[in-house]
Amino acid sequence: MQADLERILIPRAAIARRVHELAGEIARTYEGGEGDGLTLVTILSGSLIFLADLIRELPLRMKIGLITVSSYRGATTESKGSIILHELKVDVAGRHVLLIDDILDTGGTLRMVRERLAGSGALSIRTCVLLRKPSKAPPDLVADFVGFDIEDVFVVGYGLDYNDLYRNFPDIGVLRKELYTS
Numbered sequence: 001m002q003a004d005l006e007r008i009l010i011p012r013a014a015i016a017r018r019v020h021e022l023a024g025e026i027a028r029t030y031e032g033g034e035g036d037g038l039t040l041v042t043i044l045s046g047s048l049i050f051l052a053d054l055i056r057e058l059p060l061r062m063k064i065g066l067i068t069v070s071s072y073r074g075a076t077t078e079s080k081g082s083i084i085l086h087e088l089k090v091d092v093a094g095r096h097v098l099l100i101d102d103i104l105d106t107g108g109t110l111r112m113v114r115e116r117l118a119g120s121g122a123l124s125i126r127t128c129v130l131l132r133k134p135s136k137a138p139p140d141l142v143a144d145f146v147g148f149d150i151e152d153v154f155v156v157g158y159g160l161d162y163n164d165l166y167r168n169f170p171d172i173g174v175l176r177k178e179l180y181t182s
């Protein structure tokens with residue numbers, strides 16, 4: 001796998017440190033009254049490892065809801081729009097929602113899921129992304145918790161994939177350009 005990477009962008013130790021800090025930020029936000037009735041709505045599949053690590057650092061009573069979205073890249077890295085593959089099955093009416101995603105890139109995925117949740121009766125909706133590309137993320141789409149701001153490169157590992165590969169790579173790395181058509 002490593003041979004397919006141009007370089008490591010974020011090593012596993014740095015990810016673990018930042019996930020621990022993020023959990024602290026999130027816990028401080030919700031530990032008051034909002035802690036009761038928290039649902040983490042997670043966008044799969046890219047967030048699966050981030051979710052698993054984050055929730056084990058969060059000493060809060062919470063429900064987990066999963067929604068599977070494909071950003072429709074096929075064999076390229078360019079998003080052609082997002083579609084829902086598996087709908088959210090938990091009811092978030094009367095709950096505080098923390099929306100978890102792996103990366104805020106063009107923002108299409110997060111915007112689509114946020115808009116669906118807007119009519120759900122949730123008491124509040126905040127967002128948490130592990131990675132954000134500030135050069136591409138639309139200014140009106142603000143994430144409340146951000147792990148790392150990164151440059152505009154296509155990254156894989158720690159749950160993020162290219163064509164469903166590399167999710168199990170423990171660091172976050174930049175995929176070699178010759179492996180994809182952008």
Ligand code: XMP
Nearest residue numbers: 046071104105106107108109154155160161
């Ligand atoms: P958008 O553009 O909708 O992208 O904000 C969000 C979803 O697209 C995937 N994505 C990436 N996956 N490396 C990846 O492995 C990247 O650099 C990348 N950029 C976007 C990802 O699934 C994310 O949820």
